[in-house]
Amino acid sequence: MHAVVRRALATVIVVLALPAAAGAQPGVGVKAKTGKGLYAAYCLSCHGVDGSGVTSTSHPPGVLDVHGLGPPLKGVGALAADFYLTIGYMPLADPHEQPRHTKSPFDDREIAALVAYVASLGKGAGVPHPQPQRGDISRGLSLFTEHCAGCHQVVAEGGYVTNAVAPPLHQATPVQIAEAVRIGPYLMPTFPASQISDSQLNSIIAYVQWAKHPDDRGGWSIGRIGPVPEGLVAWLIAATALVGCCLVIGRRFQR
Amino acid sequence: MSALRRWAIALGVLLLGRKKRQPRFADRPRIVPPGDADPRAEWLVLVLLLFAAAAAVGFIVVYSFNHLAHQTQYLGLALGLAFACVAAALILVAKRLVVTEELEEDYPLPHPTTQEELEQLVEESGDRLTRKRLLLTGAGAAAGAIGAALVVPALSLGPLLDTGGFYETPWRRGVRLVDEHGKLLLLDEIEDGTFYTAYAQRADKELLGSPLVVVRFEPSQLHLPPKRRDWAPGGVVAYSKICTHAGCAVALFRKPTFPVVEPGPALICPCHYSTFDPTRGAKVIFGPAGRPLPQLPLAVDSSGVLRAAGNFSGPVGPSWSGVRSKAPRNAS
Numbered sequence: 001m002h003a004v005v006r007r008a009l010a011t012v013i014v015v016l017a018l019p020a021a022a023g024a025q026p027g028v029g030v031k032a033k034t035g036k037g038l039y040a041a042y043c044l045s046c047h048g049v050d051g052s053g054v055t056s057t058s059h060p061p062g063v064l065d066v067h068g069l070g071p072p073l074k075g076v077g078a079l080a081a082d083f084y085l086t087i088g089y090m091p092l093a094d095p096h097e098q099p100r101h102t103k104s105p106f107d108d109r110e111i112a113a114l115v116a117y118v119a120s121l122g123k124g125a126g127v128p129h130p131q132p133q134r135g136d137i138s139r140g141l142s143l144f145t146e147h148c149a150g151c152h153q154v155v156a157e158g159g160y161v162t163n164a165v166a167p168p169l170h171q172a173t174p175v176q177i178a179e180a181v182r183i184g185p186y187l188m189p190t191f192p193a194s195q196i197s198d199s200q201l202n203s204i205i206a207y208v209q210w211a212k213h214p215d216d217r218g219g220w221s222i223g224r225i226g227p228v229p230e231g232l233v234a235w236l237i238a239a240t241a242l243v244g245c246c247l248v249i250g251r252r253f254q255r
Numbered sequence: 256m257s258a259l260r261r262w263a264i265a266l267g268v269l270l271l272g273r274k275k276r277q278p279r280f281a282d283r284p285r286i287v288p289p290g291d292a293d294p295r296a297e298w299l300v301l302v303l304l305l306f307a308a309a310a311a312v313g314f315i316v317v318y319s320f321n322h323l324a325h326q327t328q329y330l331g332l333a334l335g336l337a338f339a340c341v342a343a344a345l346i347l348v349a350k351r352l353v354v355t356e357e358l359e360e361d362y363p364l365p366h367p368t369t370q371e372e373l374e375q376l377v378e379e380s381g382d383r384l385t386r387k388r389l390l391l392t393g394a395g396a397a398a399g400a401i402g403a404a405l406v407v408p409a410l411s412l413g414p415l416l417d418t419g420g421f422y423e424t425p426w427r428r429g430v431r432l433v434d435e436h437g438k439l440l441l442l443d444e445i446e447d448g449t450f451y452t453a454y455a456q457r458a459d460k461e462l463l464g465s466p467l468v469v470v471r472f473e474p475s476q477l478h479l480p481p482k483r484r485d486w487a488p489g490g491v492v493a494y495s496k497i498c499t500h501a502g503c504a505v506a507l508f509r510k511p512t513f514p515v516v517e518p519g520p521a522l523i524c525p526c527h528y529s530t531f532d533p534t535r536g537a538k539v540i541f542g543p544a545g546r547p548l549p550q551l552p553l554a555v556d557s558s559g560v561l562r563a564a565g566n567f568s569g570p571v572g573p574s575w576s577g578v579r580s581k582a583p584r585n586a587s
Contacts, residue, residue, distance in 0.1 A: 150506035
């Protein structure tokens with residue numbers, strides 16, 4: 001509980017304090033400069049000056065005395081920046097935490113500015129434009145089963161790997177899915193075009209979009225995570241109801 | 256018209272007509288204590304049974320539709336309702352319409368004479384047997400052999416006697432690596448941060464010893480055992496894709512984006528989360544697996560194609576007693 005409170009407090013403090021620091025940056029109005037200002041306020045402590053990265057703890061503390069740690073951003077391109085910012089993985093309160101899907105503290109304009117700034121740091125891939133409407137859901141299912149379901153579960157409910165959580169994909173947009181496949185955020189492997197082509201990716205995205213609202217023929221989906229919860233429901237609810245029935249209709253034998 | 260009237264009368268009689276049954280044993284004294292008729296309960300049972308019939312008909316109606324939203328649920332509801340009504344009707348009959356009585360009977364006392372007689376009977380029946388022990392031995396032999404005959408076919412289920420097939424792999428020096436579509440794996444096309452499934456060229460993909468998981472690292476990241484120094488050309492390592500615990504496919508690759516703060520790279524089996532470190536010869540770092548994934552030594556030929564430089568470092572597949580003392584063999 002303490003950790004949760006502490007994290008919440010830390011987030012509040014960062015969110016409250018940092019816009020002040022951002023406001024101190026001059027030249028608001030020009031897109032790239034705004035991006036640079038936002039970067040200085042929110043990202044620099046961990047990702048270093050001009051996206052050079054902070055890869056050792058001996059690095060001097062950054063803004064607000066934060067001891068940051070983060071990978072270099074030179075050459076990651078608009079694709080990675082757009083993914084991490086729109087999904088709310090960044091800014092991350094504690095670099096040792098697994099990033100989670102959260103609402104971004106930035107508005108769309110600020111995200112666009114930051115993405116443009118990070119993209120300007122080096123040559124990298126642009127934001128992809130997947131076309132799931134051109135994909136094929138059944139082909140997507142077989143590709144998803146082959147490449148993704150091991151961690152993300154077959155209807156994209158998410159799962160576990162040792163030491164981390166593979167997130168569910170309910171909230172992921174087509175662009176975010178396309179980006180994640182190419183960059184492999186956190187502990188996910190990357191899937192270059194030689195592994196999953198753009199047209200295969202369209203099918204995978206089409207399937208993930210379908211899997212957000214699958215056709216639950218059986219009725220109650222019970223989390224769609226397989227036979228264990230279904231068995232629990234059958235045994236705990238149905239068996240309890242049956243025993244209850246027996247108690248109601250039966251009569252205790254009197255000696 | 257008259258037919259209709261007769262039907263109406265028949266229905267009326269069926270529904271409204273009540274008649275006390277004529278007792279068949281009127282001349283004898285009653286055994287079961289007399290009880291009152293319960294017309295309300297009878298009505299209720301009738302209504303419940305008709306409900307059950309209606310629900311069953313409803314099932315047939317729903318079933319006859321080709322496409323209906325929530326069809327499965329309606330089917331279940333109809334059938335469940337039918338069964339529930341029948342059950343309720345039966346409960347009602349048992350509790351309200353049929354006489355129930357609890358009786359208790361004392362356990363009979365043993366009869367000493369009968370007991371002795373029985374023992375004598377058994378004793379004298381065996382008079383004709385003069386080689387009792389020999390016959391018993393014979394019966395034991397027959398029973399034992401028949402029992403063994405029943406059990407022996409079960410040996411086909413497991414590798415108790417013949418485990419040779421498990422150690423056969425299609426890999427030997429020079430065998431090329433191909434992907435699942437049969438395309439050759441080239442060293443230059445293997446990217447780091449991702450993982451590949453590879454098979455032996457021109458071998459059955461279903462063979463336990465065929466599938467590999469191939470990953471690439473910076474050569475400086477690899478810490479293979481000294482004997483395996485040259486097993487990873489260009490930092491490409493290959494391990495058997497079959498988990499050494501229960502034989503599932505090792506389908507998960509954990510790849511840190513920022514290794515400074517994130518858990519290191521790992522190959523993980525999704526069945527029981529056995530976790531292997533691919534940079535250290537697939538050493539087990541977590542989970543129930545008892546030994547590392549067998550590693551396949553790799554080499555690159557002049558055209559850049561990945562080839563095996565020998566057979567696996569250990570036996571492929573799930574573990575059982577004595578597995579560590581075995582070595583993989585080439586399938587003939």
